[in-house]
Amino acid sequence: MAKQALVMGIDVGGQSTKLGVVDARGNILYQSVISSLQRELSTYVDDLTTAIKDLIKKAENDGEVKGIGIGAPNGNYYKGTIEFAPNLKWAYDENDKPMVIFFAKMIKDIVGIPVAITNDANAAAVGEMTYGIAKGMKDFIMITLGTGVGSGIVIGGNIVYGHDGFAGELGHTIIVRGGRQCNCGRKGCLETYTSATGVARTAREFLAERKDKSLLRSLDPEKITSKDIYDAATKGDKLAIEIFHYTGRIMGEAFANFVAFSAPEAIILFGGLARSKEFLTESILDAMNENLLDVWKGKIRLLYSTLKDSDAAILGASALAWEL
Amino acid sequence: MAKQALVMGIDVGGQSTKLGVVDARGNILYQSVISSLQRELSTYVDDLTTAIKDLIKKAENDGEVKGIGIGAPNGNYYKGTIEFAPNLKWAYDENDKPMVIFFAKMIKDIVGIPVAITNDANAAAVGEMTYGIAKGMKDFIMITLGTGVGSGIVIGGNIVYGHDGFAGELGHTIIVRGGRQCNCGRKGCLETYTSATGVARTAREFLAERKDKSLLRSLDPEKITSKDIYDAATKGDKLAIEIFHYTGRIMGEAFANFVAFSAPEAIILFGGLARSKEFLTESILDAMNENLLDVWKGKIRLLYSTLKDSDAAILGASALAWEL
Structure with missing residues (x-):
């Protein structure tokens, strides 16, 4: 045999x-x-x-x-x-x-x-296309939400590598003009808002600018992680929940622009932050649909990877x- | 025969x-x-x-x-x-x-x-790919600058149609959050800044907000066209030239995001406004290169269609x- x-x-x-x-x-x-x-x-x-x-x-x-x-x-x-x-x-x-x-x-x-x-x-x-939730899909965008934000774009069943092999750097599309400083040297990259470190940065901003009570106030702001924010949100902490809503809205706005490019069937989220989906999904979909052309409103699926992280x-x- | x-x-x-x-x-x-x-x-x-x-x-x-x-x-x-x-x-x-x-x-x-x-x-x-300057190119993005802004995206030698056939609406990517009202119902679309009508809109804004002398002041602001602005610019009118620089910078910022998506060999401009290239090219390239990741800086070509408009x-x- x-x-x-x-x-x-x-x-x-x-x-x-x-x-x-x-x-x-x-x-x-x-x-x-x-x-x-x-x-x-x-x-x-x-x-x-x-x-x-x-x-x-x-x-x-x-x-x-x-x-x-x-x-x-x-x-x-x-x-x-x-x-x-x-x-x-x-x-x-x-x-x-x-x-x-x-x-x-x-x-x-x-x-x-x-x-x-x-x-x-x-x-x-x-x-994801070979073993996961994108099996059989020809057009989708994978967004990886980790320490940074990465992306894999699939069009017609193939990964988009581009002219030079470096295509698909959606974490470094500028979503807020003149926004947060990014490690890449530029400002306002998606990654500075929607990576695990971006979410922690949002928490520090919210805590500094506002007066609301929050479980997060008991932590050293410089050491807050996205996990801390998730834990607070699951306990009903309003500020923590708002941090995710803010993050989700920025993702949704960015995703709407991505859809205008390649009209995918779905956006698929993967990585640590995707585990906070209960606090993200609604804000992402709301902002995405508000920012999509009519022809796509309500039609683009938001999915989460089904592969075990490990x-x-x-x-x-x-x-x-x-x-x- | x-x-x-x-x-x-x-x-x-x-x-x-x-x-x-x-x-x-x-x-x-x-x-x-x-x-x-x-x-x-x-x-x-x-x-x-x-x-x-x-x-x-x-x-x-x-x-x-x-x-x-x-x-x-x-x-x-x-x-x-x-x-x-x-x-x-x-x-x-x-x-x-x-x-x-x-x-x-x-x-x-x-x-x-x-x-x-x-x-x-x-x-x-x-x-452009069959008869024009993109002959032999496999990866490029065509941007049409007319009354509106359209786009045709080519990846691996094929037009990107997407899951539903509507891909490539780059004129309706949001480039300024909460920016100018667009005909599509949303705000801040690229089209509201870089179409022929968008440029006229910039002229009206500049004329209203500023005091500089300009040949454009002799025209009815509501009737200014991109052609009027081009004519003034060729006569050395500083405000008209600045209008094109402003427009070019917005294009360059947007193009940098498009490059992060598909890593094309070139961006190719087509349509009425592309005729103003003498006033646009430098600003587009400057803003594009400022906003590109290092791996692409100075490497993406900006070209103009070689097909006769008619x-x-x-x-x-x-x-x-x-x-x-």
Whole structure:
């Protein structure tokens, strides 16, 4: 009997890199984790390729790993590179200049099987389309709400990579002209309002500008997290609930602009902040529908990822490899 | 000898409908015009199909018209419909309710050759890709600057129609939150700033708010056109030049957001206002590059359509028909 085909998904994060061997139904058969904190690229690549080989060996009796998909910050699908990835120390040379790392080729040359790479949000979109709630959908936009805000845009069943492989940076569309300072150097990016850190920033602003009582007042404002705000909201804290409404409205306004671009069937939310959906959904939909052209009002679905957070990054990356 | 293949392009405008027979090199061999002001759909369709048949007969000795492409307000490529087209009286029933008109099928059934329809801006993008400056380009965004602002988005060599056929309404992305009232019922749409009427509106605002001398002060503010402003600018009128700079900066900011979506090779401008490029280009590029992520700064080309304005609408629509 022919061995079943398997793929490997690798999620390169700022702290750690997760690896998993995945079957065609989206089951993660084996997984492992290594650190991402190595200073030297060569050390990181050694550690990673060792972990890859170990995992392939573990899966030997189950099937053959036919390809590897990698989701990484600023992973470029066309070029197979990682570049401009501020969270990865090994992506910078000894003078702290960003390097252009031909990561896919590097890994392929060492382990001897095909490797594809893309950024984390694109990987999440492919994962959702292959294993999740976007199965069978041809046109949708995946928005990842984490420390930053990323996006994966699917049009006609394909990820939009654009002319240079960097398309889909919707977290860095400017939603408030002259608004909040963003890490990217510009002002008013969606990410500064609707990432986990953006929501915490809203909390600090609200607490400073207003006098209402709130459970959040007992916390050090500089240390407030989106989780604290969620916890307060579930206890009925009005200020916390308003923070989510404000966040949801900004998302809805931004999503309306995205719809005018690609007319998707759905917007799908993923990531830590998406867990606060009970406090976000109504505000997002209200603001989105207020800001949509008549032809789309009430017609664009807002969905939440159905992939387990812990698995989604590996599954998403692995899904890339089926096309190799 | 086999007859050469020809196509027909039809540009449905609010005032008139232009028809042309086009060869594979983009030469318009024959053309004609009919009115678009008929109140009744049946009258308009009669007039149009008569004109189509006449033109096909005229071209008989040159070749065979194998398909018809139509560019029309809110033309929907998937459904072959015209719907919600406020400038077309015959698109509304006797109670002035908008009808959903299966226009492509209607024309095809009468003249007996395949018909495709899309909106005017998508037609312009296809025309530019087939005959114009976008020849060979796979990823670009066409922005049409007329009475309104339209867009045709090309990704991987294909027009983006979206889930429902209505994608690419970039004139109605909101660029200034709570900004100028738009005809679509919302506020702050790109169109309210960068259409010909938007520029005239900027002129009225500038003239009312400021005291500087200007050639424009001799005109009735309510009747100022973008042409008047262009004429003043060419005479060195500072206020007129500033109006274009203001307009260009808004465009550049908007374009930066569009780039974050699809990472195109170029943005291509088309339409009346694009003729003022000498006063627009620098401001557009400055504002675009200020608002782009580092990875795109200085890399996105700003181009102007190379198709003659009078021919472009027919050529654009005709280009659709080559794919039938």
